[in-house]
Ligand code: AOF
């Protein structure tokens with residue numbers, strides 16, 4: 194299962210599908226074949242391993258990170274493929290939380306295949322944490338990332354904001370942005386910064402696989418805005434109802450949303466309770482005036498302070514990133 198988990202991690206985090214790994218072992222425990230899922234529309238982990246093993250799959254134990262699927266979606270049902278291949282035993286970590294695909298374990302058992310669930314389930318679930326979150330809640334996991342000064346300002350009084358944090362921090366955050374399904378800003382940020390919202394390589398060229406670029410708000414986004422450029426897909430969603438916007442993104446197979454502000458949208462989504470995680474990129478600098486990272490949260494007295502749970506602290510160059518979770522009520 195350790196190896197299956199390693200294989201799963203080779204998959205694409207931003208893909209609508211979970212990352213899944215599979216190992217086929219012969220009755221002596223020797224490796225016969227390996228497989229992992231390389232993204233929606235491509236063969237599942239089990240199918241890849243079975244294709245490599247061919248006839249040698251007969252009598253094998255399949256070790257899979259996720260319960261083999263029972264449905265015909267973009268590809269065929271893996272439970273049936275394992276039965277047809279003559280696999281003797283199936284060990285899997287996580288039961289499939291996707292109601293469309295679940296039921297593989299029962300199919301395997303009905304065919305007389307020894308089936309053992311639960312091995313290393315926690316670690317496997319953690320690998321696909323955001324995918325599990327969307328299946329549980331119907332909403333993508335939302336990470337709100339902002340850059341700010343020690344006094345919590347994301348722009349100077351004249352509106353200028355580039356750059357608050359240094360190159361090392363920006364590089365790390367660019368990589369994290371690439372692992373999300375969508376990057377979200379409000380119409381205010383489009384107007385103020387005209388961001389591209391693309392993921393770019395060291396040469397500042399957009400990489401091939403881009404997160405969906407989403408602008409939330411009701412005022413029109415000019416045709417010439419860079420966010421509407423050709424380097425990826427662009428979508429505008431109405432403001433006002435954060436949950437509806439996030440459910441719409443979940444329907445598009447997005448399980449991790451990267452919210453890059455600005456202050457108005459961040460405040461609206463914070464008040465709506467849909468932000469799950471905050472990454473505060475703090476520069477050792479002061480502005481003293483300027484725009485706060487987040488707008489009014491309706492808090493007027495210290496008793497109502499909105500506290501977060503500190504998960505981790507990272508240093509990148511001279512800047513510090515605080516990784517925080519919204520405390521579960
Ligand atoms: C994967 N890869 O290796 C396994 C999956 O849209 P489909 O037909 O590719 O089905 C996706 C569902 O299949 C997925 O949500 C999960 O429930 C199940 N198992 N999926 O993408 C795999 N084994």
Ligand code: ZN
Nearest residue numbers: 237262270271
């Ligand atoms: Zn499958």
